[in-house]
Amino acid sequence: MSADALIVGAGIVGAACAAELAAAGLRVVVVERECVGSGATAAGMGHLVVMDDSPAQLRLTAYSQRLWGELVAGQPQRHEYGACGTLWVAADAEELAAVAEKREFYQANGIACAALDAAALYAAEPQLRPGLAGGLLVPGDGVVYPPRSAAALMERAVASGATLRAGTVTAVESDGVRLAGGGRIAAAATVIANGAACAALAPELPIRAKKGHLVITDRYPGFVNHQLVELGYIKNAHASEGDSVAFNVQPRPSGQILIGSSRQFDVATSAVDQPILGQMLRRAAEYMPALAGLSCLRIWTGVRAASPDGLPLIGPHPSRPNVWLAVGHEGLGITTSLATARILAAALLGRPCEIPIQPYAPARSFAEVLHG
Numbered sequence: 571m572s573a574d575a576l577i578v579g580a581g582i583v584g585a586a587c588a589a590e591l592a593a594a595g596l597r598v599v600v601v602e603r604e605c606v607g608s609g610a611t612a613a614g615m616g617h618l619v620v621m622d623d624s625p626a627q628l629r630l631t632a633y634s635q636r637l638w639g640e641l642v643a644g645q646p647q648r649h650e651y652g653a654c655g656t657l658w659v660a661a662d663a664e665e666l667a668a669v670a671e672k673r674e675f676y677q678a679n680g681i682a683c684a685a686l687d688a689a690a691l692y693a694a695e696p697q698l699r700p701g702l703a704g705g706l707l708v709p710g711d712g713v714v715y716p717p718r719s720a721a722a723l724m725e726r727a728v729a730s731g732a733t734l735r736a737g738t739v740t741a742v743e744s745d746g747v748r749l750a751g752g753g754r755i756a757a758a759a760t761v762i763a764n765g766a767a768c769a770a771l772a773p774e775l776p777i778r779a780k781k782g783h784l785v786i787t788d789r790y791p792g793f794v795n796h797q798l799v800e801l802g803y804i805k806n807a808h809a810s811e812g813d814s815v816a817f818n819v820q821p822r823p824s825g826q827i828l829i830g831s832s833r834q835f836d837v838a839t840s841a842v843d844q845p846i847l848g849q850m851l852r853r854a855a856e857y858m859p860a861l862a863g864l865s866c867l868r869i870w871t872g873v874r875a876a877s878p879d880g881l882p883l884i885g886p887h888p889s890r891p892n893v894w895l896a897v898g899h900e901g902l903g904i905t906t907s908l909a910t911a912r913i914l915a916a917a918l919l920g921r922p923c924e925i926p927i928q929p930y931a932p933a934r935s936f937a938e939v940l941h942g
Contacts, residue, residue: 571733573599575918576747576757578739578771579764581611582716582907583896585723587763590911592730594919599755600727601747603738607720610765610903613872615784615820615828616714617797618905619656620681622672623880626929628679630881631902633925634909635710641722641908642714648722650715652823657686657694657796658706659817659857665801666703672801673706683708695795697858711797713820716904723907739764742771744891759918762887763896765903766838766875772890775883776935777898780874781837782830783847788865789825796821800857815850817857829854829861831901838873876900883932884910885917894918895932 575591577584580602592598602608618638622628642651660666669685676683686705692698694707728734738750746756762768766779800817818830832850834843847869855862877883877898887893894917896910913930916923928934 571599571735572746572756573597573733573758575599575759575761576601576755577761577763578742578747579609579762579767580606580720580724580734581609581763581765581903582607582720582723583765583899583903583910584761584763585720585727586907586911587761587896587914588727588732589723589730590915591918592727592732594915598727598732599757600724600732600734601737601739601749601755602734603736606724606734607717609767610872610874611716611720613782613784613870614716614901614904615818615830616716616719616904617656617820618712618714619797619902620676620708620711621902621905622675626881627902628675628681629925630909630930631905632679632681633912634906637908637912638712638714638905649719650823652713652821654711654713654821655707655709655796656711657691657798658708659691659698659798659800660703660705661800661802662703668801669704669706676708681708682710695798697793697860698798699857699859702857707796713797713822714904719904739771742890742893744893757892759892759894761894761896761914765897765899766873768875768895768897772887772893772895774889775895775897776878777883778876779836779838780876780900781832781834781839781843781871782874782901783832783842783850783869783871785829785847785851785869786822786867787827787829788867790827790864791825793860793864794819794821794827794858798857813846815846815853817853819854819858819861826867827861827864840871842869842871874900874903877935879935881930882906882910883935884913884930885927885932888933888936898935
């Protein structure tokens, strides 16, 4: 077996890349050691969110969100899509001032949003605790169920001629990959798209593991109307060291409620960390006290792959010929998967892309590591 492009990993990023490259006419082989949509994809919340830590992040997330809109149009059930929007919650006057800045930046970049005062906040979300100052509503954000979306993308790839193969890649070489058990697949280009597991194949990558916990409740339709995120989430989510938790609650189309979020650096185990879970749930109850009375059905963890600057590595490996990267998405892999596939295809095929691709080129992170 040989391929024009071999993709390591059939999570949502790998599946999106496979669909994009197969549609372009390449012979694509995807190697997955577990199942489509496993790993961090299965563990994610599925939040499709525009984020603004940097102009490059805003361009990437906004572009990908538009691609998601095109993908789910006419088949929202296939992805368990919900157009819930995001409501960023301001706890006090200082955070309300940050709402004004965020609104101005979003609107200047064409992102629809509206500032809410306290009365409008409680009209939108009556279960929030008293005393909050207001918020920012971003109505274009939504949610999907990531494993189903990954499966849909892989089905699209296979329909375009891609081959999905079960196996474990043990080494990536300039002309293909080696598999556990001694097999080998030749490839003109190999795309590493297996999240935090990329460290086993390319330990030189500047990628760190970030573990997170999630809790899902029984069905409580109408309890939460929007994806709710505290404004302090941005600071906690992108801290460079230490454990952190933040209030992040999501309504699922099923009526269930997802509760997050937590981050632990350099922890790649699957075990539930009871102290960090307790902190996360207490933080959620601080913002929404009635959550403490709901029935929990399941708790799980996942490991995200984080780059030094919070942007994914998309494009050619700086020092390994014919090796390409689509890793380092941290908590935005679901949102940015479709844009990642477009950027990777543009770089690999030498064709134009709708947004600049240089900010996501892997060479910039290697330069940061080398120069401190």
